[in-house]
Amino acid sequence: MKIKLYIILCLELISSLIIVSAQTFEGKITDAQSHKSIPFVNISLKGTYNGTVSDANGNYKLKIPQGKDYTICFSYIGYQSKEIKQSLLKNNPNVALQPSLIPISEVVVMPDSTLRSFLRKAYDLIPKNYPDLPTSYQVFCRGGIQNGNEEYIRFNEVLLRAYKPSYHNKSDGTVEVLKTRKYRESEQSDDFRYFYYGGVHSIHNDDIIKNRSIFLEPHKDYNYKLVGQEHYNDRKVYVIAFKPKQGKKLRYKGKFYIDVKSLGYLKVELKPTDKWIEERYNDILGLHRDIKGKDFDFVVNYNILDSIFYYQSSYYKEKLVHKDSIYYLIDENVVTSMQKDSVQKIPFEQQTPISYVPTLEATEYAQSNWKDYATMPNAIEIDTIMAKELFNKPTPKPSKKEILIKILSRLDGAFGVTYFDYSMPASQINLSYKHHNFNKQLDVSSTVLNFETWMIYKLSPYHGIGYKTNASLSKSYHSKAGALYYNLRLPIKTVGKNVYGNISLGYSWRNFGQSLGTSNSDAEFKFGGKKFTADKVRAFTGLKQHGYETGFNLMVQLRTMLYLNVGANYFWANKTQETIYIKEAKGIFRTEANEALNQSDINYQIDGVDSTISGVINNNWGLSLGISICF
Numbered sequence: 001m002k003i004k005l006y007i008i009l010c011l012e013l014i015s016s017l018i019i020v021s022a023q024t025f026e027g028k029i030t031d032a033q034s035h036k037s038i039p040f041v042n043i044s045l046k047g048t049y050n051g052t053v054s055d056a057n058g059n060y061k062l063k064i065p066q067g068k069d070y071t072i073c074f075s076y077i078g079y080q081s082k083e084i085k086q087s088l089l090k091n092n093p094n095v096a097l098q099p100s101l102i103p104i105s106e107v108v109v110m111p112d113s114t115l116r117s118f119l120r121k122a123y124d125l126i127p128k129n130y131p132d133l134p135t136s137y138q139v140f141c142r143g144g145i146q147n148g149n150e151e152y153i154r155f156n157e158v159l160l161r162a163y164k165p166s167y168h169n170k171s172d173g174t175v176e177v178l179k180t181r182k183y184r185e186s187e188q189s190d191d192f193r194y195f196y197y198g199g200v201h202s203i204h205n206d207d208i209i210k211n212r213s214i215f216l217e218p219h220k221d222y223n224y225k226l227v228g229q230e231h232y233n234d235r236k237v238y239v240i241a242f243k244p245k246q247g248k249k250l251r252y253k254g255k256f257y258i259d260v261k262s263l264g265y266l267k268v269e270l271k272p273t274d275k276w277i278e279e280r281y282n283d284i285l286g287l288h289r290d291i292k293g294k295d296f297d298f299v300v301n302y303n304i305l306d307s308i309f310y311y312q313s314s315y316y317k318e319k320l321v322h323k324d325s326i327y328y329l330i331d332e333n334v335v336t337s338m339q340k341d342s343v344q345k346i347p348f349e350q351q352t353p354i355s356y357v358p359t360l361e362a363t364e365y366a367q368s369n370w371k372d373y374a375t376m377p378n379a380i381e382i383d384t385i386m387a388k389e390l391f392n393k394p395t396p397k398p399s400k401k402e403i404l405i406k407i408l409s410r411l412d413g414a415f416g417v418t419y420f421d422y423s424m425p426a427s428q429i430n431l432s433y434k435h436h437n438f439n440k441q442l443d444v445s446s447t448v449l450n451f452e453t454w455m456i457y458k459l460s461p462y463h464g465i466g467y468k469t470n471a472s473l474s475k476s477y478h479s480k481a482g483a484l485y486y487n488l489r490l491p492i493k494t495v496g497k498n499v500y501g502n503i504s505l506g507y508s509w510r511n512f513g514q515s516l517g518t519s520n521s522d523a524e525f526k527f528g529g530k531k532f533t534a535d536k537v538r539a540f541t542g543l544k545q546h547g548y549e550t551g552f553n554l555m556v557q558l559r560t561m562l563y564l565n566v567g568a569n570y571f572w573a574n575k576t577q578e579t580i581y582i583k584e585a586k587g588i589f590r591t592e593a594n595e596a597l598n599q600s601d602i603n604y605q606i607d608g609v610d611s612t613i614s615g616v617i618n619n620n621w622g623l624s625l626g627i628s629i630c631f
Contacts, residue, residue: 023063023064023086023090024061024062024063024064025060025061025062025064025072025089025090025093026059026060026061026062026093026377027059027060027089027092027093027094027095028054028057028058028059028060028094028095029041029054029058029059029060029074029076029094029095029096029097030058030094030095030096030097031079031096031097031099032096032097032098032099033098033099035096036058037054037057037058037059038054038058038076038079038097039054039055039056039057039058039315040053040054040055040056040076040299040301040313040315041053041054041058041060041074041075041076041097042073042074042075042076042301042303042312043060043062043072043073043074044072044073044075044303044305045064045070045071045072045073046070046071046072046073046083047070047071048070049305049310049337049338049339049340050065050336050337050338050374051303051312051335051336051337052140052334052335052336052374052376053301053312053313053334055332055376055377056315056317056332059377060376060377061374061375061376061377061378062374063336063373063374063375064086069085069086069087070085070086071083071084071085071086072084072085072086072089074095074097075232075233076097076232077230077231077232077237077257077266077267078099078100078230078231078232079097079098079099079100079231080097080098080099080100080231081097081232081233081234082095082097100230100231109226110226112224115218115224115225115226115240116218116224118238118258118263119216119217119218119224119240119256120217120218121263122216122258122263122264122265123212123216123217123218125262125263125264126167126209126212126265127166127167127168129262129263129264129265129308129309130167130209130210130264130308130309130310131164131166131167131308131310131340132166132167132168133166133340133343134163134164134165134166134343134345135163135164135310135338135339135340135343136161136162136163136164136338136339136340136343136344137161137162137164137203137311137335137337137338137339138159138160138161138162138178138335138336138337138338138374139159139160139161139162139175139203139333139334139335139336140157140158140159140333140334140336140373140374140375140376141156141157141158141159141160141200141202141203141331141332141333141334142155142156142157142158142330142331142332142376142379143155143156143199143202143330143331143332143358144156144183144329144330144379145327145328145329145330146327146328146330147325147326147327147328148325148326148327150328152183152185152330152379153184153185154182154183154184154185155182155183155330155379156180156181156182156358156359156362157180157181157182157362157365157375157379158177158179158180158200158358158362159177159178159179159180159370159373159375160175160176160177160178160200160203160352161175161176161178161346162174162175162176162203162204163175163343163345163346163495164203164204164207164210164311165495165496167209167210169496170210170211170212171495171496171497172201172204172495172496173203173204173495174345174346174351174352174494174495175200175201175203175204175346175351175352176346176350176351176352177200177352177356177358177361178373179363179368179370179373180358180361180362180363181362181363181364181365181367181368181370182358182359182362182363182364182365183364183365183379199331199354200352200356200358201352201354202314202331202333203311203314203333203335206298206300206314206316206333207300207311207314208265208268208270208300209265209268209300209302209309209311210311215242215252215254216256216265218242221244221245221248221250222242222243222244222245222248222250223242223243223244223245224240224241224242225240225241225242226238226239226240227239227240227241227255230257232257232259232266233304235259235260235261235304236259236260236261237257237258237259237260237266238256238257238258238260239255239256239257240255240256240257240258241253241254241255242254242255242256243273244273244275249273249275250273250275251272251273251275251276251279252270252271252272252273252276253270253271253272253273254268254269254270254271254298255267255268255269256268259304259309262307262309264302264304264309265302265309266301266302266304266309267299267300267301267302268299268300269297269298269299270296270297270298270299271295271296271297271298272293272295272296276293277293277294277295280292280293281293290322290323291320291321291322292320292321292322293318293319293320294319294320294321295318295319296316296317296318296319297315297316297317298314298315298316298317299313299314299315300313300314301313301314305338310335310338311335312334312335313332313333313334313335314331314332314333315331315332315333316329316330316331316332317329317330332376334376336373336374336375337374345494345495348461348462348491348494349460349461349462351461351494353409353461353630353631354560354561354630354631355408355409355410355630355631356409357405357406357409359402360402360405360406360409408631409631410457410458410631411455411456411457411458411631412455412456412458412464412628412629412630412631413453413454413455413456413628413629414453414454414455414565414626414627414628414629415451415452415453415454415626415627416451416452416565416624416625416626416627417449417450417451417452417473417624417625417626418449418450418451418452418470418622418623418624419447419448419449419450419622419623419624420447420448420449420450420479420512420618420622421446421447421619421620421621421622422445422446422447422448422512422616422617422618422619423444423445423446423616423617423619424442424444424445424446424514424615424616424617425444425615426441426442426443426444427441427442427606427607427615428440428441428442428606428607428608429441429442429516429541429604429605429606429615430603430604430605430608431516431539431541431580431602431603431604431605432602432603432604433527433539433580433582433601433602433603434525434601435521435522435523435525436519436521436525436537436539437519438516438517438518438519438539439516439517440515440516440517442514445514448472448474448477448479448512449472449473449474450470450471450472450473450479450481451470451471451472451473452468452469452470452624452626453468453469453470454466454467454468454469455467455468456487461489462488462489462490463486463487463488463489464486464487464489465484465485465486465487466483466484466485466486466487466504466506467482467483467484467485468482468483468485469481469482469483470482475515475538476514476515477512477513477514477515477540478511478512478513478515478540478542478581478583478592479510479511479512479513480510480511481508481509481510481511481512482508482509483506483507483508483509483549484506484507485504485505485506485507485508485549485551486504486505486506487502487503487504488502488503488504489501489502490502490503492554497556497557497558498555498556498557498563499554499555499556499557500554500555500563501552501553501554501555502551502552502553502554502555502567503550503551503552504549504550504551504552504553504569505548505549505550506548506549507546507547507548507549508546508547508548508549508571509545509546510543510544510545510546510571510618511542511543511544511545511579511581511594512542512543512545512616512618513540513541513542513543513579513580513581513614513616514540514541514542514614514616515538515539515540516538516539516540516541517538517539518536518537518538518539518585519536519537519538519539520535520536521534521535521536521537522535527582527593527595528582528593528594528595529593530591530592530593531591532582532584532591532593533591534584534585534586534587534590534591536584536585536586537582537583537584537585538582538583538584538585539580539581539582540580540581540582540583541579541580541581541597541604541614541615541616542579542581542614542616543576543577543578543579543614543616543618544576544577544579544594545571545573545575545576545577545618546573546574546575547571547572547573547574547575548571548572548574549569549570549571549572550569550570551567551568551569551570552567552568552569553565553566553567553568553624554566554567555628555630558627561629561630561631562627562628562629562630563627563628563629563630564627564628565624565625565626565627565628566624566625567623567624567625568621568622568623568624569621569622569624570620570621571618571620571621571622572620573618573620577596577597578596578597578598578612578613578614579594579595579596579597579614580594580595580596580597580602580604580614581593581594582594597612597613597614598612
């Protein structure tokens with residue numbers, strides 16, 4: 001009796017350990033009648049916000065946390081939902097779903113005006129049906145290239161945390177990359193020059209509902225039609241097709257799946273129009289001129305939890321043709337867990353920028369270890385021998401293209417106009433140099449407008465090294481300046497339309513002169529160590545300065561990588577030289593030079609009095625307005 005009791009206790013202990021230990025289930029979901037695989041089935045742990053979806057082939061991989069014997073829910077539009085205990089699923093992880101049939105009596109015919117009113121109401125209810133507070137997601141992303149047999153020849157996989165603001169507006173969220181890995185089958189991938197980088201921000205870009213895509217509205221340039229009814233978790237769902245009206249050159253067509261009771265969007269499917277196919281890869285630089293996009297499938301899924309609709313997954317598959325061979329571009333995202341209470345923003349220093357390139361940062365596939373993270377079914381099967389070969393294989397050196405992309409991803413560039421404040425009193429200026437004479441009655445001057453470009457190399461999210469240069473926009477001035485500086489970026493707003501403040505401090509050099517008019521030149525001459533051969537030259541009087549510059553500018557996001565840049569700066573000169581500038585008046589490449597005003601062969605007068613002072617005063621401050629491009 002004691003032995004029997006002991007055995008029972010041991011069995012119970014083993015059973016409890018099985019339940020407490022984390023388990024990973026891998027299986028396939030099929031149609032119970034046709035036995036065909038069902039893609040993108042929502043799979044969730046009942047009573048939690050954890051789950052996944054099946055992939056395009058119906059395969060799934062579900063990691064179940066420790067704690068108890070969960071119930072796993074399988075649901076898909078057009079099929080009866082199924083709930084299976086974890087202990088039972090272990091014995092048979094393959095799941096068959098029964099199609100749900102709609103009785104003929106329930107079929108609805110809806111005229112266009114009624115349908116558009118229905119769609120308008122669904123659109124207006126987005127803020128109510130979707131999260132009204134920020135949410136946080138853990139997401140598994142995979143993107144890559146498949147050959148014509150739909151086998152991966154290269155891919156990136158990323159685990160990330162995403163912060164998504166309220167659906168009350170279209171504000172973009174932020175992401176933080178947690179893990180990355182990559183795979184490249186060199187023999188095949190070298191034949192296809194399209195280099196896939198992958199965008200880790202696609203969980204935000206793919207969210208059609210939050211982004212309020214124009215075909216949701218409904219839009220006047222689209223036709224809409226109720227094409228069917230389905231069931232999802234015992235809820236009735238309308239299937240509504242849309243396509244551009246005849247003559248409207250729009251890029252997308254597709255279907256909505258809308259819950260009839262709440263009017264929330266459960267799924268959106270997109271396909272390309274002829275307009276999309278015509279424009280795809282027709283870039284100005286011709287970088288992809290030998291690649292043609294032929295078709296794509298794009299699906300975004302949402303799930304209902306506590307009467308609120310949450311982003312669940314997105315899947316993009318594009319058919320490409322390159323040198324008569326077929327390839328597929330794949331991009332998929334799956335939410336594996338979600339948090340909706342007391343969600344904290346991702347700190348600025350942990351945010352992954354839009355320019356992040358997984359291919360350049362990722363660990364080699366065979367050397368990665370993701371056992372503590374939920375993922376999707378493996379993109380490739382690696383046996384023991386293959387894994388050993390891959391692990392012992394030296395990490396390939398980055399290509400020149402990869403090195404260039406990595407450098408560019410750290411650069412911010414900008415261009416705009418700069419207003420410099422200087423002063424020069426009204427006066428009669430006379431300048432003589434060799435056979436050249438310049439005479440000019442100057443009015444009171446106080447400003448100059450320059451075209452400015454600047455670039456920052458980011459050492460970290462906060463710190464960078466910058467260089468800027470500017471030149472005058474008017475013939476009335478000679479102005480050239482540059483600066484090398486340290487830049488400190490301060491995040492002011494990092495969700496939605498980003499706002500940053502930049503504080504800079506560096507060393508600057510400035511050459512500035514007020515025009516004294518032109519003089520004809522009958523013979524070549526030398527000035528400032530350079531030879532002048534043009535028949536007309538222009539002279540300027542002014543300053544040549546070196547010193548320190550500090551500035552502050554505000555960057556306000558306009559588009560994904562475009563920012564409006566408004567700033568001010570102040571200059572302290574530690575070296576100033578009164579200077580005469582001469583440049584050729586015509587030509588594309590004009591010779592120009594400068595000499596100190598106190599040179600013996602320069603005769604300079606202000607109101608008839610000899611002077612070695614130009615009369616120009618730099619008031620040392622300036623304003624700037626421009627556009628920044630932040631990668």
